[in-house]
Amino acid sequence: MAEATTGIAREAPASEAxxxxxxxxxxxxxxxxxxxxxxxxxxxxxxxxxxxxTLNADRSNAVLIxxxxxxxxxxxxxxxxxxxxxWWETMVGPGKPIDTERYFVICPNVIGxxxxxxxxxxxxxxxxxxxxxxxxxxxxxxxxxAQAMLLDxxxxxxxxxxxxxxxxxxxxxxxxxxxxxxVFSALPIACATRHSAQNIAFHEVGRQAIMADPEWRGGRxxxxxxxxxxxLAVARMGAHITYLSDAALHRKFGRRFQDRANPTFxxxxxxxxxxxxxxxxxxxxxxxxANSYLYLTRAMDYFDLAADYDGFxxxxxxxxxxxxxxxxxxSDWLFxxxxxxxxxxxxxxxxxxVSFAEIATDKGHDAFLLDEPxxxxxxxxxxxxxxxxxxxxxxx
Amino acid sequence: MAEATTGIAREAPASEAxxxxxxxxxxxxxxxxxxxxxxxxxxxxxxxxxxxxTLNADRSNAVLIxxxxxxxxxxxxxxxxxxxxxWWETMVGPGKPIDTERYFVICPNVIGxxxxxxxxxxxxxxxxxxxxxxxxxxxxxxxxxAQAMLLDxxxxxxxxxxxxxxxxxxxxxxxxxxxxxxVFSALPIACATRHSAQNIAFHEVGRQAIMADPEWRGGRxxxxxxxxxxxLAVARMGAHITYLSDAALHRKFGRRFQDRANPTFxxxxxxxxxxxxxxxxxxxxxxxxANSYLYLTRAMDYFDLAADYDGFxxxxxxxxxxxxxxxxxxSDWLFxxxxxxxxxxxxxxxxxxVSFAEIATDKGHDAFLLDEPxxxxxxxxxxxxxxxxxxxxxxx
Numbered sequence: 001m002a003e004a005t006t007g008i009a010r011e012a013p014a015s016e017a018x019x020x021x022x023x024x025x026x027x028x029x030x031x032x033x034x035x036x037x038x039x040x041x042x043x044x045x046x047x048x049x050x051x052x053x054t055l056n057a058d059r060s061n062a063v064l065i066x067x068x069x070x071x072x073x074x075x076x077x078x079x080x081x082x083x084x085x086x087w088w089e090t091m092v093g094p095g096k097p098i099d100t101e102r103y104f105v106i107c108p109n110v111i112g113x114x115x116x117x118x119x120x121x122x123x124x125x126x127x128x129x130x131x132x133x134x135x136x137x138x139x140x141x142x143x144x145x146a147q148a149m150l151l152d153x154x155x156x157x158x159x160x161x162x163x164x165x166x167x168x169x170x171x172x173x174x175x176x177x178x179x180x181x182x183v184f185s186a187l188p189i190a191c192a193t194r195h196s197a198q199n200i201a202f203h204e205v206g207r208q209a210i211m212a213d214p215e216w217r218g219g220r221x222x223x224x225x226x227x228x229x230x231x232l233a234v235a236r237m238g239a240h241i242t243y244l245s246d247a248a249l250h251r252k253f254g255r256r257f258q259d260r261a262n263p264t265f266x267x268x269x270x271x272x273x274x275x276x277x278x279x280x281x282x283x284x285x286x287x288x289x290a291n292s293y294l295y296l297t298r299a300m301d302y303f304d305l306a307a308d309y310d311g312f313x314x315x316x317x318x319x320x321x322x323x324x325x326x327x328x329x330x331s332d333w334l335f336x337x338x339x340x341x342x343x344x345x346x347x348x349x350x351x352x353x354v355s356f357a358e359i360a361t362d363k364g365h366d367a368f369l370l371d372e373p374x375x376x377x378x379x380x381x382x383x384x385x386x387x388x389x390x391x392x393x394x395x396x
Numbered sequence: 397m398a399e400a401t402t403g404i405a406r407e408a409p410a411s412e413a414x415x416x417x418x419x420x421x422x423x424x425x426x427x428x429x430x431x432x433x434x435x436x437x438x439x440x441x442x443x444x445x446x447x448x449x450t451l452n453a454d455r456s457n458a459v460l461i462x463x464x465x466x467x468x469x470x471x472x473x474x475x476x477x478x479x480x481x482x483w484w485e486t487m488v489g490p491g492k493p494i495d496t497e498r499y500f501v502i503c504p505n506v507i508g509x510x511x512x513x514x515x516x517x518x519x520x521x522x523x524x525x526x527x528x529x530x531x532x533x534x535x536x537x538x539x540x541x542a543q544a545m546l547l548d549x550x551x552x553x554x555x556x557x558x559x560x561x562x563x564x565x566x567x568x569x570x571x572x573x574x575x576x577x578x579v580f581s582a583l584p585i586a587c588a589t590r591h592s593a594q595n596i597a598f599h600e601v602g603r604q605a606i607m608a609d610p611e612w613r614g615g616r617x618x619x620x621x622x623x624x625x626x627x628l629a630v631a632r633m634g635a636h637i638t639y640l641s642d643a644a645l646h647r648k649f650g651r652r653f654q655d656r657a658n659p660t661f662x663x664x665x666x667x668x669x670x671x672x673x674x675x676x677x678x679x680x681x682x683x684x685x686a687n688s689y690l691y692l693t694r695a696m697d698y699f700d701l702a703a704d705y706d707g708f709x710x711x712x713x714x715x716x717x718x719x720x721x722x723x724x725x726x727s728d729w730l731f732x733x734x735x736x737x738x739x740x741x742x743x744x745x746x747x748x749x750v751s752f753a754e755i756a757t758d759k760g761h762d763a764f765l766l767d768e769p770x771x772x773x774x775x776x777x778x779x780x781x782x783x784x785x786x787x788x789x790x791x792x
């Protein structure tokens with residue numbers, strides 16, 4: 001019976017934690033511990049990752065893609081759990097702006113996540129059981145430190161570019177700050193140098209929703225054969241609103257009723273927008289681990305680049321050789337353009353080479369994942385330009 | 397034992413439902429049923445209300461205050477559960493903009509709420525038990541219809557003014573639409589003629605948080621001696637963010653840590669904004685009923701004035717004699733100024749007398765409840781002006 005109950009709980013998401021499907025796995029043993037900002041080490045640990053394209057002879061064409069909060073390594077190929085296309089297939093692939101016929105693309109799952117890199121649903125080697133809340137709290141810098149170890153493992157000294165949106169953009173900024181000599185160019189998209197009070201507040205509501213679910217069991221749900229599905233679904237629903245915009249919700253749903261002409265005078269999902277949100281919550285739970293949601297939101301909350309550099313973001317980029325292209329979206333209210341402008345000002349103050357684009361769209365924060373021709377054109381153009389500076393041939 | 401358990405659940409909020417403290421109660425028997433938009437009647441029912449000041453001889457100085465989602469009748473005097481001052485004491489009282497030395501102020505608890513007007517935590521006379529989800533789903537128009545019956549009961553034919561913010565503002569608009577001859581002037585503040593898709597979405601997340609709490613028991617928690625505190629607290633936390641603004645949260649909390657200099661690397665409330673939100677959630681649960689939260693959010697979602705008037709808001713106000721003062725706040729993103737402008741445009745199209753003010757503040761939607769001198773000056777000036785038109789003496 002215990003087996004059966006556990007079977008339910010360790011379904012899809014948790015089963016990827018130790019043995020991710022359709023992924024490469026880099027394992028780091030006791031000789032290669034990961035130093036964490038919390039003051040402890042993580043060892044052994046592993047990073048699940050995907051690669052696309054071919055590394056050229058002088059190893060100068062590697063592009064690192066950093067994923068967002070609920071993303072993973074399956075950036076440009078079918079997701080093994082949802083069976084859906086990769087989350088950035090519009091951006092990454094043969095002939096796409098991040099062209100896998102030209103660049104060698106690496107996309108690692110971040111540590112703390114649940115798709116094969118070590119995180120709270122992974123097996124704790126000390127106990128043989130899932131880490132749960134015994135997993136150390138990690139930071140964006142810890143994620144990047146682990147990715148640097150992955151690059152060492154892959155024998156890649158320097159990245160042609162590192163790109164990502166949202167939490168991925170935070171990693172991009174951290175990469176450029178921590179390892180300026182390893183980052184030829186950087187594309188931080190729809191992000192900020194620190195998480196705002198409002199964003200921390202939204203994250204805290206999501207965490208409280210998860211922790212309020214009795215099935216969460218103090219984080220021990222995998223051990224106890226439960227799953228805080230309802231709490232995680234509520235967290236996702238709330239967060240999902242922040243990824244869109246008032247205008248996009250109005251355009252997509254307005255006040256239309258779902259499959260009916262009149263209100264039901266009940267608490268059913270009368271409005272299309274309610275059905276849509278419920279679906280977002282339910283489908284998310286099938287692919288994501290609740291504790292990973294806690295850890296990754298926490299990492300974003302803690303992100304504050306200035307705090308590590310005497311209170312000045314510019315100090316993080318002093319004498320940086322990296323070429324930057326900063327991108328924001330007009331209707332993004334989670335990481336509004338003002339945050340990207342602050343990045344640009346800091347880079348200017350540091351004397352960095354930086355270009356900046358604000359893209360007009362009503363799609364909100366999620367625009368970076370969607371079909372935005374201007375975004376594609378800007379990324380393609382930027383990489384073409386820095387590719388020439390790097391001496392990359394136009395086609396391999 | 398059943399008694400003891402029930403005792404816990406029927407603590408503070410629920411105990412006000414049938415026998416509200418420090419309130420007047422108007423009871424409507426079988427001869428005076430309330431016709432509901434859902435197509436059913438509510439009978440018997442009661443309205444709990446407060447009055448302040450004195451009705452003048454020709455009954456021409458009555459001001460109706462309509463409360464918001466989580467407000468109640470205790471507008472200008474101590475709340476019997478929280479022991480805190482009334483929710484609008486800055487606006488209503490002797491010498492205040494809505495001057496109780498001049499006007500006779502009536503503030504009813506809306507039906508569906510939990511402070512003494514009939515709602516889901518009231519006793520269903522048919523069963524002798526709390527209504528729970530057997531309570532009919534109500535609308536803003538139903539609330540206003542009940543308030544009109546209260547005015548009949550009080551012998552007040554015509555209101556000098558009706559005022560309210562947020563859900564209160566929706567009631568103000570509905571009053572002017574449903575009973576134009578009974579409304580001499582109207583002050584809809586920080587509201588809209590219909591709830592937006594984004595606002596419906598935020599409400600739906602709150603409802604899902606409540607219904608996901610196993611203590612909710614399909615709405616039968618009062619009967620079963622439980623209380624969905626955690627779900628309701630999560631709902632409140634999420635909603636509370638929408639009542640503020642990014643700028644206000646940044647000004648009040650920024651990224652400051654709570655009682656410490658460095659992060660704890662845990663899921664404790666490290667940041668001040670997290671502590672603040674948790675406190676908002678916990679204290680709300682002590683005074684509010686979870687089912688009422690479902691019913692009142694639903695009523696707001698259903699509000700769509702145009703839908704009742706052939707798709708045109710202007711038709712709701714055709715030939716209206718009412719004088720309007722519409723007010724919005726620059727940083728209110730729940731009911732942004734564009735919504736108030738739409739009200740003004742409709743009133744203009746209907747040939748109504750209307751003034752409009754957008755008040756510059758960073759306090760967000762909640763600004764209507766806070767110390768906003770410009771708001772007070774505008775309300776005072778508007779009421780002075782329409783008082784002259786009504787023939788009210790400057791001081792009684």
